[in-house]
Amino acid sequence: xxxxKRTSKAQLKESRFHPGYVxxxxxxxxxxxxxxxxxxxxxxxxxxxxxxxxxxxxHVIHHRGRGDYDPTFYAELRGTCWRTKVDWGCEVRVWxxxxxxxxxxxxxxxxxxxxxxx
Numbered sequence: 001x002x003x004x005k006r007t008s009k010a011q012l013k014e015s016r017f018h019p020g021y022v023x024x025x026x027x028x029x030x031x032x033x034x035x036x037x038x039x040x041x042x043x044x045x046x047x048x049x050x051x052x053x054x055x056x057x058x059h060v061i062h063h064r065g066r067g068d069y070d071p072t073f074y075a076e077l078r079g080t081c082w083r084t085k086v087d088w089g090c091e092v093r094v095w096x097x098x099x100x101x102x103x104x105x106x107x108x109x110x111x112x113x114x115x116x117x118x
Contacts, residue, residue, distance in 0.1 A: 005052070005054075005081050005082050005083065006052065006082075006083055006084075006085055007051065007052060007055050007074075007077055007082040007083060007084045008044070008049050008050060008051045008052065008055070008084050008085075012031075012034075012044070012048075012086060012087075012088070012090065012091050012092065013045065013047055013048055013091070013092040013093075013094065014091075014093075015030070018030060019032055020032035020033075021034075022044060022045030022047065023041055023043070023044040023045070023086055024041065024042045024043055024044075024071075025041055025042050026040075026041070026042040026078075027042065028042060028071075034088050034091075035086070035088040036088055037087075037088060037089070038085055038086070038087050038088070039085065039086055039088065040083050040084065040085055041084050041085065041086050042074060042078075042084065043070060043071060043073070043074025043075070043084055044070070044074075044084065044086060045070050046069065046070045046073075047092075048092045049070075055077075055082055059073065059076060059077065061073050
């Protein structure tokens with residue numbers, strides 16, 4: 001399971017819709033608690049993800065009436081040579097700040113949780 005080409009890598013973000021992170025295991029269960037190191041996972045939200053161009057050349061992003069784009073994309077990669085990994089040492093926090101004329105600004109901060117990069 002750990003072998004194969006890397007599909008994507010993301011910095012994790014806590015969900016604004018449910019407890020836990022915008023990432024799930026191979027069985028579709030949302031990660032509630034942080035893991036350790038780099039781990040193969042079932043998928044992650046597209047918000048802070050880097051996808052390989054070669055994956056996008058081979059797979060179309062769509063939802064086919066099954067909900068959101070990101071779970072559908074990762075579900076279709078199961079059984080292929082592609083693997084999705086997450087680095088539990090990184091996390092993204094986002095703040096939305098109301099502005100003038102109904103405009104909002106988003107501020108993003110990346111946090112490192114491991115001592116190796118501090």
